[in-house]
Amino acid sequence: MAQLSVRNVTKSYGAVNVLNQVSVEAEEGAFVVLLGPSGCGKSTLLHAIAGLHEIDSGEIRIGDRDVSGLPARERDVAMVFQSYALYPTMSVRENIGFPLKMRGLDKAAIAENVDKVAAILKIEPLLERRPRELSGGQRQRVAIGRALVRDPKLFLFDEPLSNLDAALRGDLRAEIKRLHQRIKCTMVYVTHDQIEAMTLATKIVIMNRGDVQQVGTPHEIYHNPVNLFVARFIGSPPITLLQGKAQLGAAGLSFVIMGGGSRAELSLPDRSWKPDDAGETVMGLRPENIRITQSAQPVTTAIVDLVEPTGPEDIVTLNIMGQRAVIRTPAGIAAQGAQVGIEIDLDRAMLFDPASGARLA
Structure with missing residues (x-):
């Protein structure tokens, strides 16, 4: 795991400013949630951290490395997408082990690592199935397993629960929280769901129109909002x-x-x-x-x-x-x-x- 430091990052698409001098710090082992309405810039920021979007200015550091100009494959991060992004012709075992296969690990080492991850996520009975034979919640567990097996410095989650129904969302949210408590890896998680943010985060970053409105613990954000936008956005029932x-x-x-x-x-x-x-x-x-x-x-x-x-x-x-x-x-x-x-x-x-x-x- 590693510390993440985002410093004065800007990103524009033509005349539209998507990120305006955004700065975020994630300590080693933190669970940072980027929270805000659609179009606020949170997914753009996550993709910039992952190396999927180039930034116009600013600096992104993972650990002691400036990764601002590095391609995604050299940043040592793992990303879990909303759409699962599993290979349909591969088994669950093959999907989870694929990143290790690309690194050139031998079959025995891949099998050992896949078995460890499957045990953590309690998906051992699913290893020989294909993605089409799985429920949405099971597919997302496999996607998390594929990220976990890489043992990255940083985990990135892009609204991973938004495709699930309410019951599955609650179950998998609890599993992600337990996973973080177990492996203590630095995680950055994007959502527009305040319940996810409040229950998962050690630190919440509230964003709106490309600006950071407030950074704090769930308790600080809820009880001491710095402005009306944050006060309105957090709380159910609303303030x-x-x-x-x-x-x-x-x-x-x-x-x-x-x-x-x-x-x-x-x-x-x-x-x-x-x-x-x-x-x-x-x-x-x-x-x-x-x-x-x-x-x-x-x-x-x-x-x-x-x-x-x-x-x-x-x-x-x-x-x-x-x-x-x-x-x-x-x-x-x-x-x-x-x-x-x-x-x-x-x-x-x-x-x-x-x-x-x-x-x-």
Whole structure:
């Protein structure tokens, strides 16, 4: 395994900038996930690391080598594609062993290495089958095995689970996580699925329109997004964004919501940011930060717009003074159309500038 360092990489197609001075660091043994919407540049960046796309400027280092100008075959990386890319006329054993055959290893060494990889991935019973005889999940395990047998410095995954159904996706996601914990190899993984990113990554790189928006652990990305884009992109159910005004008074900083003839003033804990005057502000609240309460003195009240049962809990959409909030509740405590009291964990509230999207506090 090796450290990966991407420094100020740019890539354009004509007048379209796909990567804008992108920098990413992956420590040895890290699991780095490149996350963002379609067209954000994440797959282009992965292909640039692999050597499948030339970069316009910048530097890519794997270990102590600058590989920016090297062809893919000389970078000592292994890539797992969304489409499996298996040879249909070869058996599973032959598919996995093919990279070793191309290196000139003898049959005994190839067989030994294939057997080891098959045992790790628990695909020993499949070794003599052809790809057409396998399910989608089994084919992807074989593709991972073909990458694993090469013992590369760096593993690259290009949306490997997107062709699978939800159940298989969950199973294989867990297997990839166990594999990383076992072999402790540096991995870079591209996805647009935030659940994959949050469950697999030791570090997440959020991208949008060719720019890196934020780099951090899943915990940091979720609880401390640096801007509205990251806050909106991460979280299921999505973050609640309440429009209001922040103001500084004798009692300290507060956030005022008005609508439907009602007004609620929320006193905020001490923050490093202090507005000069009352200004338009957006308050961000995760679903777990808003709760339905039976207290005689709720922070404010809301109307239950929608209840979506999921089994042990309900996803509840609230109307708070004409604004939408989505929360999780224990099953059965909210009825559609009811007026309920709510309390808010203001210690966890985030404040954003509605114009620039930047985090204020």
